[in-house]
Amino acid sequence: MTHNTITIDGQEVPFEVGQTIMDAALAAKVYIPHLCHYPGLTPHGNCRLCSIEIGKKSVAACTTPAVAGQQISSNTPAINAARKSITQMLFIEGNHICPSCEKSGNCKLQAMGYFLGMLDEHFPQFYQRRKIDASHADIVLDRDRCILCDLCVRASREVDGKNVFAIAGRGTEAHLIVNSSSGKLVDSNLEVDDLAANICPVGAILKKSQGYDVPIGERIYDQHTISEIGLQESIAKESKSDDN
Amino acid sequence: MSFLDMDERLVALLEQVEFNRSPLTDIKHCGSCEIGLIEGGVCNAENVKVLQEFRANCKTLIAVGACAINGGVPAMRNHFDLKDCLQEAYETGIGVTNPQIPNDTELPLLLDKVYPIHEVVPVDYYLPGCPPSADAFLQILGPLLAGKEPVLSSDHLHYD
Ligand code: SF4
Numbered sequence: 235m236t237h238n239t240i241t242i243d244g245q246e247v248p249f250e251v252g253q254t255i256m257d258a259a260l261a262a263k264v265y266i267p268h269l270c271h272y273p274g275l276t277p278h279g280n281c282r283l284c285s286i287e288i289g290k291k292s293v294a295a296c297t298t299p300a301v302a303g304q305q306i307s308s309n310t311p312a313i314n315a316a317r318k319s320i321t322q323m324l325f326i327e328g329n330h331i332c333p334s335c336e337k338s339g340n341c342k343l344q345a346m347g348y349f350l351g352m353l354d355e356h357f358p359q360f361y362q363r364r365k366i367d368a369s370h371a372d373i374v375l376d377r378d379r380c381i382l383c384d385l386c387v388r389a390s391r392e393v394d395g396k397n398v399f400a401i402a403g404r405g406t407e408a409h410l411i412v413n414s415s416s417g418k419l420v421d422s423n424l425e426v427d428d429l430a431a432n433i434c435p436v437g438a439i440l441k442k443s444q445g446y447d448v449p450i451g452e453r454i455y456d457q458h459t460i461s462e463i464g465l466q467e468s469i470a471k472e473s474k475s476d477d478n
Numbered sequence: 479m480s481f482l483d484m485d486e487r488l489v490a491l492l493e494q495v496e497f498n499r500s501p502l503t504d505i506k507h508c509g510s511c512e513i514g515l516i517e518g519g520v521c522n523a524e525n526v527k528v529l530q531e532f533r534a535n536c537k538t539l540i541a542v543g544a545c546a547i548n549g550g551v552p553a554m555r556n557h558f559d560l561k562d563c564l565q566e567a568y569e570t571g572i573g574v575t576n577p578q579i580p581n582d583t584e585l586p587l588l589l590d591k592v593y594p595i596h597e598v599v600p601v602d603y604y605l606p607g608c609p610p611s612a613d614a615f616l617q618i619l620g621p622l623l624a625g626k627e628p629v630l631s632s633d634h635l636h637y638d
Pocket of ligand 1: 379380381382383384385386387410433434435436438439
């Protein structure tokens with residue numbers, strides 16, 4: 235065992251002190267499924283797609299620090315089956331009707347379903363009724379599709395220097411709120427080019443008037459797997475921080 | 479309809495199968511079958527009866543398409559109360575003349591919600607897509623007819 239390496243599915247992965255298992259894995263081009271992780275934002279461990287096993291213990295790769303000598307299992311049939319169940323739960327908790335969604339083909343939740351071979355949603359639907367906010371001139375918020383990944387919340391606070399979103403309530407009552415006097419997007423300072431307006435992995439935060447610029451069938455996950463895109467995002471982030 | 483996209487491959491399929499109740503035949507009740515393909519969500523009382531009849535008669539039941547699997551586009555009405563949907567469509571909506579909610583006894587009663595079929599009867603296999611392609615159908619039916627476990631390849635796995 236060399237210093238500062240961990241082992242993921244038998245492969246040695248180097249890490250820098252302070253890195254999480256997720257960061258070390260992505261830097262070494264080892265894909266660990268994730269939806270609520272985004273390179274450069276504080277990890278939250280919300281979605282649990284990145285659940286891995288260290289020995290018999292299941293932890294989230296995005297929030298667990300890499301420690302020399304960790305023996306990690308990630309890409310195993312049992313762990314991927316659990317990830318598939320998590321994806322199915324994310325589907326039935328909201329209303330994810332792909333054929334009617336502008337995000338279809340560019341949606342990471344959908345792409346995760348493809349990646350894990352999800353054919354059905356298995357569990358009974360929650361039949362949620364959440365509020366749509368179409369008040370903003372350029373951006374629409376369809377909470378029915380929100381998976382509460384918290385990415386927009388973090389992007390707004392940490393990158394945009396604003397504080398547009400928050401998650402309120404707990405358990406099945408949890409929902410995304412807008413920090414403005416009216417609770418509507420129109421009264422917030424969210425702008426189209428903010429990271430928060432562009433980071434939503436699903437079709438919950440959408441830019442208006444461009445939903446079908448790229449036809450269905452020619453979109454990102456019609457042509458790539460989420461593992462390819464997940465690794466690309468982290469490489470893009472790394473080269474950006476090298477430039478700075 | 480996308481089933482018919484099999485085109486000439488339907489001929490080869492017909493050498494192996496016989497259609498029972500289907501849009502291609504005029505059989506009103508499903509008889510004993512090896513395979514049942516069900517499309518669409520469950521939105522009224524008649525859908526429930528037909529679905530239960532299929533389940534009772536088909537050894538293998540396959541949910542075909544987005545609506546059968548999670549309700550699909552018709553399930554967007556679940557966002558509203560049934561009463562509001564009917565009022566909007568037949569009483570208060572723009573352009574409605576002679577407003578009245580249909581209540582003929584011939585009409586099947588609408589359910590409170592549109593349900594995926596697996597919430598009403600047990601389902602054996604799922605064929606997602608809106609609609610699934612002819613190739614996807616064949617990929618499932620081929621092995622099933624040969625008595626094997628079907629596997630949908632990732633290039634045919636689509637929810638839209
Ligand atoms: S709106 Fe999108 S980015 Fe924000 S919490 Fe919901 S799913 Fe995540």
